[in-house]
Amino acid sequence: MSVTVVGSIALDTVESPSGRNAEGLGGAAVYFALAAAHFTRVHLVGVVGEDFPQEHVRLLESKNIDLTGLEYATGKTFRWTGRYHDDVNERDTLDTQLNVFEQFHPKLPEAARAAEYLFLGNIHPALQREVLEQSHHRFAGLDTMNLWIATTPDDLRQVLRPVDTLIINDAEAKQLTEVNDLRQAARQIQTLGPRLVVIKKGEHGCMLFGAEEQIFAIPALPLETVIDPTGAGDSFAGGFMGYLAKEGNTEFDTLKRAVVYGSALASCTCEAFGPNRLAQVDAAEVEARYQAFRSLTQF
Amino acid sequence: MSVTVVGSIALDTVESPSGRNAEGLGGAAVYFALAAAHFTRVHLVGVVGEDFPQEHVRLLESKNIDLTGLEYATGKTFRWTGRYHDDVNERDTLDTQLNVFEQFHPKLPEAARAAEYLFLGNIHPALQREVLEQSHHRFAGLDTMNLWIATTPDDLRQVLRPVDTLIINDAEAKQLTEVNDLRQAARQIQTLGPRLVVIKKGEHGCMLFGAEEQIFAIPALPLETVIDPTGAGDSFAGGFMGYLAKEGNTEFDTLKRAVVYGSALASCTCEAFGPNRLAQVDAAEVEARYQAFRSLTQF
Numbered sequence: 001m002s003v004t005v006v007g008s009i010a011l012d013t014v015e016s017p018s019g020r021n022a023e024g025l026g027g028a029a030v031y032f033a034l035a036a037a038h039f040t041r042v043h044l045v046g047v048v049g050e051d052f053p054q055e056h057v058r059l060l061e062s063k064n065i066d067l068t069g070l071e072y073a074t075g076k077t078f079r080w081t082g083r084y085h086d087d088v089n090e091r092d093t094l095d096t097q098l099n100v101f102e103q104f105h106p107k108l109p110e111a112a113r114a115a116e117y118l119f120l121g122n123i124h125p126a127l128q129r130e131v132l133e134q135s136h137h138r139f140a141g142l143d144t145m146n147l148w149i150a151t152t153p154d155d156l157r158q159v160l161r162p163v164d165t166l167i168i169n170d171a172e173a174k175q176l177t178e179v180n181d182l183r184q185a186a187r188q189i190q191t192l193g194p195r196l197v198v199i200k201k202g203e204h205g206c207m208l209f210g211a212e213e214q215i216f217a218i219p220a221l222p223l224e225t226v227i228d229p230t231g232a233g234d235s236f237a238g239g240f241m242g243y244l245a246k247e248g249n250t251e252f253d254t255l256k257r258a259v260v261y262g263s264a265l266a267s268c269t270c271e272a273f274g275p276n277r278l279a280q281v282d283a284a285e286v287e288a289r290y291q292a293f294r295s296l297t298q299f
Numbered sequence: 300m301s302v303t304v305v306g307s308i309a310l311d312t313v314e315s316p317s318g319r320n321a322e323g324l325g326g327a328a329v330y331f332a333l334a335a336a337h338f339t340r341v342h343l344v345g346v347v348g349e350d351f352p353q354e355h356v357r358l359l360e361s362k363n364i365d366l367t368g369l370e371y372a373t374g375k376t377f378r379w380t381g382r383y384h385d386d387v388n389e390r391d392t393l394d395t396q397l398n399v400f401e402q403f404h405p406k407l408p409e410a411a412r413a414a415e416y417l418f419l420g421n422i423h424p425a426l427q428r429e430v431l432e433q434s435h436h437r438f439a440g441l442d443t444m445n446l447w448i449a450t451t452p453d454d455l456r457q458v459l460r461p462v463d464t465l466i467i468n469d470a471e472a473k474q475l476t477e478v479n480d481l482r483q484a485a486r487q488i489q490t491l492g493p494r495l496v497v498i499k500k501g502e503h504g505c506m507l508f509g510a511e512e513q514i515f516a517i518p519a520l521p522l523e524t525v526i527d528p529t530g531a532g533d534s535f536a537g538g539f540m541g542y543l544a545k546e547g548n549t550e551f552d553t554l555k556r557a558v559v560y561g562s563a564l565a566s567c568t569c570e571a572f573g574p575n576r577l578a579q580v581d582a583a584e585v586e587a588r589y590q591a592f593r594s595l596t597q598f
Contacts (some may be wrong), residue, residue, distance in 0.1 A: 087479050180386050183521040204503040205518060217595050219504060219516035222482040256598040296516050297596055299555040 001245045002041040003113040005032045005238070006131050007121020007143075008101060009046040009070075011077050015275060016084040018227045021155065021273035025056045026080065028121040028143070031231035034278050035238025035265040036119075037064040038286055039246040042238075043112035045069035045131075049077040049100045059279060068109040072098040089203050090224045108134045117141075117245040118239060119162070126157035130163060139250060141165045141241055142194070143234075149175050157192060165196035165249075167237050173199050182207060183215070196255065198240065200233050208259050216256045221267045221292060228273045232266040236279055239265035264289035300544045301340040301497060302412040306442075306539070307400060308345040308369075310376050310564045313572060315383040317526045320572035324355045327420040327442070330530035333577050334419075334537025334564040335583055336363040338545040339404065342411035342536075344368035344430075348376040348399045367408040368385045372399040386523045388502050395541070399558020407433045416538060416544040417439075422453035423447065431461060436548060440464045440540055441493070442533075448475050456491060463549075464495035466536050472498050481506060482514070495554065497539065499532050507558050515555045520566045520591055527572045531565040535578055536562035563588035 002065035012026030033042045042102040050072065060067060081094040106127060118137035120128040121146045130236060132140065138164040148156050149172060151190045156176075160166065166189055177185040186197040186209035197209040240262035247254045264286055269278045281289075301518060311325030332341045344364045349371065377400035377498035380393040405426060419427040421444050431439065439462040447455050448471060455475075459465065465488055469481060476484040485496040486506035493572040496508040539561035548554045563585055568577045582587075
């Protein structure tokens with residue numbers, strides 16, 4: 001089964017203790033698509049400007065990614081600039097230029113509408129709802145951020161109601177529910193719609209909350225070197241949704257393995273600037289990383 | 300095989316969002332002993348004052364704990380008072396009265412000297428060395444704290460050299476090594492002596508670093524209610540060392556299971572004030588909690 005993802009496509013400038021990467025390929029939908037494409041066909045829906053380098057298009061096309069839904073708009077591509085601290089778990093956003101992304105209204109081509117799995121990347125919840133209404137998915141995942149939780153809570157609640165899983169980080173889960181305890185926060189989110197809640201905790205790993213009190217937790221893989229964590233969360237979501245689409249079911253055991261594959265791809269992303277490492281890993285390396293998680297956690 | 304533990308025995312006054320527990324049984328050596336006694340015979344070495352309630356002595360004696368090394372000194376028992384925040388991962392120490400603990404020089408009775416496993420609770424590193432010199436152990440673990448890392452670094456390095464495992468929390472590991480990354484911090488600690496390093500991360504679980512790059516990590520069990528986390532770290536250490544002593548080996552697979560049993564007992568401690576729950580759980584409940592960790596983490 002295939003996955004559709006809707007979200008940002010960007011040119012990112014990142015400074016980290018390891019160096020600087022100027023105007024590299026980025027955006028949540030890009031990381032998601034490259035990760036999910038390890039498992040299944042991906043339909044990418046997003047917008048770029050006239051300045052978007054063709055080499056990035058060629059890279060995405062060379063993977064298992066359908067770009068029929070890639071819109072070219074007049075103007076410049078979305079740009080983001082950030083700087084990581086010596087502790088790479090912290091970063092500052094230095095600059096955001098929405099450019100063509102500001103007027104983006106996602107239009108799903110037929111193949112994207114027909115995909116069984118849909119992921120709504122972090123965009124305005126009203127746009128996420130427009131996408132939901134165009135899609136014939138049977139399983140939908142959603143990401144959001146502090147901005148929408150604070151400024152458009154009603155729109156966010158409307159789009160949360162019909163989705164199957166929310167994938168957010170711990171700070172966002174606490175902000176959304178005003179509850180500090182993640183287990184209680186997840187339960188509260190489940191009353192808002194999503195029957196599955198995935199909470200990403202960065203260097204502390206990830207938790208999956210299912211129906212009937214089911215919980216799965218996994219630590220992060222301790223990495224030798226973290227070069228650039230940008231897109232790690234989106235790579236997680238891509239690996240998670242891509243694996244589910246490949247397996248074609250959402251049994252709890254499948255969901256657990258999806259969390260591990262998502263974590264495996266997220267860890268790859270951290271090891272180079274932008275999606276450079278994520279785009280290069282082959283199936284054997286992904287499998288080796290999955291086994292590294294087994295060795296780290298199984299007793 | 301049996302375990303000897305040397306450390307504090309206290310009367311704790313704790314305020315948490317769940318209530319207040321005045322002058323209850325506490326102290327690192329008490330939590331350690333009650334946890335370790337689930338697995339093996341424990342020799343408790345510590346000091347109390349004339350005011351130490353006999354009911355606490357009877358409780359400890361009713362478990363698998365040898366109190367030959369319990370010294371009664373003239374004066375009052377060590378007292379600690381603390382208050383937990385609404386987020387029970389944070390607390391303030393309101394008062395510490397060392398009392399008889401101030402002049403404590405541990406003297407190990409013959410059975411305590413002969414124990415194969417030794418745990419040096421968090422006391423002045425010079426006293427920890429006095430204990431090491433009296434003991435015929437074949438495996439020694441050590442705990443310490445920010446105070447000794449900051450004020451007696453040379454004494455601490457001396458006692459670290461001959462021990463087998465250091466069990467500390469993440470903040471202490473970073474403080475000791477001046478390294479933010481826990482994997483790098485653990486490696487640096489290994490160059491100071493301990494071939495095994497256990498780093499406790501509170502609500503984020505625990506990591507075990509062995510020889511030859513071996514790493515094991517486990518998340519914390521998400522608890523319905525945390526009443527009082529005092530002594531959770533000491534209960535972890537007790538469960539860890541007690542299980543090792545019971546098994547009689549320190550193979551990496553045994554160490555992994557010891558981490559899980561330690562985490563299981565730590566989670567019990569959090570569910571009531573003081574060691575009330577820890578002292579009550581039976582073997583079936585400990586095993587059920589071990590299985591809860593399996594269900595949480597195995598895929």
